[in-house]
Amino acid sequence: MNSAVFEIGKFARLTLLWLCIIFGAVWGVSWSIGVLLPAVILSQSGESGRFWAQLLQALVPVVAVALFVPLNTCYMVLAERRLLALFTVRKGPNRVGPDGAFQTVADALKLLLKEEITPRGADLLMYTLAPVIFFAPSIIGVMPLLAAVSGNHPLFTPVNLPTGVFYILAVSSIPVVGVVMGGWASNNKYSLVGALRSAAQAISYEIPLLLSIITVCLLAGTLDFVQIADNQRGSLLNWNILGGGALTHLGIGSPWWSIAAALLLAACCILLFALYVICACAEVNRTPFDLPEAESELVSGFNTEYSGIKFAIFFLAEYTNLFIVSTFAAVMFLGGGHAPFPGLEDACISGLRGLLAAWFGACTPFQLGWLVNSLVNPATVSQVFWIIVKSYALVWFASLIRATLPRLRIDQLMDYSWKRLVPLALILLIAVTFLKELV
Amino acid sequence: MESLNLLTALAHVNVEQGFFYVLAAIAIPLAYGVVFDRNVIRSGFLLIGVFATIAGLFFLLQAQFLGLSQILIYGVGITLVIVIALMLTNARQETGMNPALPANVGLASFVSVLVFTTIYLSLRSAEDWPLKNESSLSLPPNIEMIGKHLMTYYALPFEFASILLLAALVGAVMLSKAEPASLANAGDEAEQAVDGTDRV
Amino acid sequence: MLGMVGRAAEGFYQVCRGLWTVFKHSGRPPTTKEFPDVMPELPGAFRGRLALAVNPETGEHLCISCRQCERVCPDKCIDITAHKSPQTGKLELIDFKIDHGLCMFCGLCTEVCPTSCIINTSDFEMSEYSRGALIYDLKRLTLSQEESAYYFAKKDLPPPKPKAKPAPKPEAAGDAGESLAQQPSDVSQQPGPKAEE
Numbered sequence: 001m002n003s004a005v006f007e008i009g010k011f012a013r014l015t016l017l018w019l020c021i022i023f024g025a026v027w028g029v030s031w032s033i034g035v036l037l038p039a040v041i042l043s044q045s046g047e048s049g050r051f052w053a054q055l056l057q058a059l060v061p062v063v064a065v066a067l068f069v070p071l072n073t074c075y076m077v078l079a080e081r082r083l084l085a086l087f088t089v090r091k092g093p094n095r096v097g098p099d100g101a102f103q104t105v106a107d108a109l110k111l112l113l114k115e116e117i118t119p120r121g122a123d124l125l126m127y128t129l130a131p132v133i134f135f136a137p138s139i140i141g142v143m144p145l146l147a148a149v150s151g152n153h154p155l156f157t158p159v160n161l162p163t164g165v166f167y168i169l170a171v172s173s174i175p176v177v178g179v180v181m182g183g184w185a186s187n188n189k190y191s192l193v194g195a196l197r198s199a200a201q202a203i204s205y206e207i208p209l210l211l212s213i214i215t216v217c218l219l220a221g222t223l224d225f226v227q228i229a230d231n232q233r234g235s236l237l238n239w240n241i242l243g244g245g246a247l248t249h250l251g252i253g254s255p256w257w258s259i260a261a262a263l264l265l266a267a268c269c270i271l272l273f274a275l276y277v278i279c280a281c282a283e284v285n286r287t288p289f290d291l292p293e294a295e296s297e298l299v300s301g302f303n304t305e306y307s308g309i310k311f312a313i314f315f316l317a318e319y320t321n322l323f324i325v326s327t328f329a330a331v332m333f334l335g336g337g338h339a340p341f342p343g344l345e346d347a348c349i350s351g352l353r354g355l356l357a358a359w360f361g362a363c364t365p366f367q368l369g370w371l372v373n374s375l376v377n378p379a380t381v382s383q384v385f386w387i388i389v390k391s392y393a394l395v396w397f398a399s400l401i402r403a404t405l406p407r408l409r410i411d412q413l414m415d416y417s418w419k420r421l422v423p424l425a426l427i428l429l430i431a432v433t434f435l436k437e438l439v
Numbered sequence: 440m441e442s443l444n445l446l447t448a449l450a451h452v453n454v455e456q457g458f459f460y461v462l463a464a465i466a467i468p469l470a471y472g473v474v475f476d477r478n479v480i481r482s483g484f485l486l487i488g489v490f491a492t493i494a495g496l497f498f499l500l501q502a503q504f505l506g507l508s509q510i511l512i513y514g515v516g517i518t519l520v521i522v523i524a525l526m527l528t529n530a531r532q533e534t535g536m537n538p539a540l541p542a543n544v545g546l547a548s549f550v551s552v553l554v555f556t557t558i559y560l561s562l563r564s565a566e567d568w569p570l571k572n573e574s575s576l577s578l579p580p581n582i583e584m585i586g587k588h589l590m591t592y593y594a595l596p597f598e599f600a601s602i603l604l605l606a607a608l609v610g611a612v613m614l615s616k617a618e619p620a621s622l623a624n625a626g627d628e629a630e631q632a633v634d635g636t637d638r639v
Numbered sequence: 640m641l642g643m644v645g646r647a648a649e650g651f652y653q654v655c656r657g658l659w660t661v662f663k664h665s666g667r668p669p670t671t672k673e674f675p676d677v678m679p680e681l682p683g684a685f686r687g688r689l690a691l692a693v694n695p696e697t698g699e700h701l702c703i704s705c706r707q708c709e710r711v712c713p714d715k716c717i718d719i720t721a722h723k724s725p726q727t728g729k730l731e732l733i734d735f736k737i738d739h740g741l742c743m744f745c746g747l748c749t750e751v752c753p754t755s756c757i758i759n760t761s762d763f764e765m766s767e768y769s770r771g772a773l774i775y776d777l778k779r780l781t782l783s784q785e786e787s788a789y790y791f792a793k794k795d796l797p798p799p800k801p802k803a804k805p806a807p808k809p810e811a812a813g814d815a816g817e818s819l820a821q822q823p824s825d826v827s828q829q830p831g832p833k834a835e836e
Contacts, residue, residue, distance in 0.1 A: 007669060008665065008666075083665075086665040087662070087665055089664055089668075089669055089670050090670065090671045091671040123478075123481065161503070162503075162582070163504060163507065163582055166582075167507055169507075169511065170508070170510045170511040171510070173510070173511050173515040173516070174510065174514070174515060176515065177484075177487055177518075177519065180519060180522060180523070181484055184526065192526070196523060196527075199519055199523055200523075203516060203519065203520070206516075223582065274651070400658055403661050404654075404658050404660075404661040405654065405657065
């Protein structure tokens with residue numbers, strides 16, 4: 001028993017280390033490009049530097065994402081391997097670095113240095129373009145989430161589109177083009193079959209996914225991530241997974257139909273979340289639905305022929321997509337950056353503020369006070385903390401699913417989407433529309 | 440909104456027009472590629488590129504909703520279906536055919552001239568394009584506008600469109616259901632066989 | 640309709656149960672043996688590298704050059720060189736070669752060996768840089784006295800009888816030598832498996 005706790009402790013330590021690396025790096029770089037450098041430029045060249053300062057600030061989201069994606073993938077692959085090891089009573093990678101913390105870094109280096117092979121008869125242009133098309137949307141797709149993740153921090157406000165949800169949905173439908181392209185261009189039967197399966201699966205599961213998200217947007221009344229997250233402020237009961245505040249509006253004197261409607265709405269929303277998780281697993285080709293790359297049938301599916309850096313790009317995109325889907329769920333269903341219990345969030349913020357004042361109060365004589373204050377904004381820290389917890393919890397849950405469920409057969413897969421999930425999604429859409437008015 | 444300054448500064452140097460020409464310069468060769476590429480599947484993928492650049496044009500016009508639906512529905516959904524249809528039909532037979540027969544050329548040029556004239560005339564006849572004189576930054580959020588218009592002013596065409604789609608859906612189901620008797624029997628037997636193996 | 644809802648609920652419950660079952664396993668100590676650091680404890684019957692044992696007490700080589708192992712080996716990876724000693728008239732082992740690159744570790748040779756000389760050790764780390772290095776000669780195959788004692792105890796083999804010593808009676812010695820000398824030629828005239836039966 002002790003040794004098991006020991007293993008879980010090792011995993012926790014590893015997670016903490018990596019999260020510090022990832023978010024420390026992203027935080028530091030965003031701050032130095034978005035706050036420090038513009039301040040220096042403005043103080044040096046005055047008004048004429050304003051354009052450059054603003055350009056730098058506009059670049060912050062791009063740089064932050066470009067830094068975040070590879071680091072995050074390194075952590076996610078490692079965490080997945082360690083978690084699978086935990087669930088299957090093994091140890092997992094534990095050789096490179098402390099407890100194997102840098103195993104994936106070594107793997108990535110190895111992958112980058114490997115030879116690139118183009119199979120004979122491959123369509124070279126499309127073969128090269130496919131990983132790019134597969135990967136680009138995951139970089140572009142993270143952008144609107146940044147605003148919601150950082151609690152609408154001024155640096156990330158420009159990427160907060162009023163149509164953020166729709167934007168992500170549109171962008172996240174592009175990778176399947178890359179899959180089909182790569183599968184067809186590599187001139188390999190397994191790749192082609194994997195690609196066709198992937199296309200069929202993506203098109204089928206996109207419909208219930210879209211319907212479930214549309215239903216949540218309908219509940220929230222907006223397509224704006226920041227607003228959706230802010231609507232869920234307060235407590236667990238305000239989260240969209242429990243009906244987006246329907247339960248909190250109930251008082252003792254509420255009429256019975258209102259109570260019934262609120263309870264039904266909460267039930268519908270839980271179902272909606274389950275629907276979303278299922279469809280999201282299918283969209284990012286995770287295990288119960290990983291037919292496009294079924295190892296036991298198709299070698300490795302659409303990326304069979306890829307090696308070296310192109311394969312690395314496919315790999316990177318897959319895990320980034322998983323993370324996007326999880327963060328998306330955290331924002332749409334699990335209250336975004338808000339704490340699950342009332343008062344907890346305020347406690348977080350005030351505690352952090354006190355800590356900062358105690359640590360950096362001494363710095364003010366050196367005129368560093370404002371720099372520190374702009375670096376660590378307690379409200380933002382609290383938001384980012386909660387959303388990280390929720391997103392990674394969902395990522396870990398995906399690992400648990402991968403460790404548990406076997407792969408579906410292709411006809412079961414299509415049946416499940418068209419005969420079960422689509423009708424369920426339509427029923428839920430209508431039910432939520434009416435229940436929302438009744439509450 | 441500090442970034443607005445940047446946006447207006449960019450607008451002054453006519454970045455928008457520049458982007459338009461860039462997108463057009465990408466879209467037109469891609470469209471030519473769709474027509475002239477002898478490899479049917481590759482021209483299908485080029486079509487995705489064309490739709491994507493057109494979505495970019497929509498973004499330039501501040502029509503985010505249209506641009507995003509263009510990507511979502513045309514760029515990915517429909518083109519992918521086309522590409523898969525091409526993959527599953529025998530594309531090799533068609534590469535052997537010569538599309539440039541004199542009779543085909545005459546018909547094709549007639550159709551293209553007709554389509555071009557129609558579009559050109561309809562574009563010319565609409566004298567006043569509303570976006571021409573307005574600053575695009577001051578428009579209200581257009582998803583709301585589209586939603587309201589669809590539900591009020593354009594409710595009837597909207598409903599007709601949905602009835603059309605429903606009819607198409609039902610038709611597709613009927614087509615796939617109505618198999619010849621022998622084929623249906625064969626299918627049943629195959630299914631039974633599969634069930635049998637499953638039980639084993 | 641109701642049946643469908645029931646089945647959906649049942650399926651959902653089963654999936655959750657499965658997830659919980661797997662999740663519970665994260666509270667168990669890992670069964671991983673980290674091999675190069677921790678050597679696995681192998682059972683005595685483990686069929687690893689072949690070796691020739693010596694008498695644990697006296698240190699005599701147990702092989703009597705009967706060539707049973709050579710004959711029974713399906714891969715023909717054993718090569719015995721022996722000659723009849725001019726002094727005693729007994730068979731004398733000159734060289735014993737086993738090509739471990741060909742060996743499939745079936746253990747048939749160890750079963751036919753009348754003196755329990757050839758045995759499977761627990762050693763499995765046999766990496767070499769060339770195929771030639773996998774051909775073990777008599778010197779590399781022969782175990783030390785302590786190793787032989789270890790394997791005899793581990794495999795629970797009957798302790799070997801000491802070889803016929805230079806006997807006080809020269810006749811007896813001669814008899815023993817003859818019988819040993821005749822044995823292989825006798826067996827070689829009959830088909831192998833029948834001889835065993």
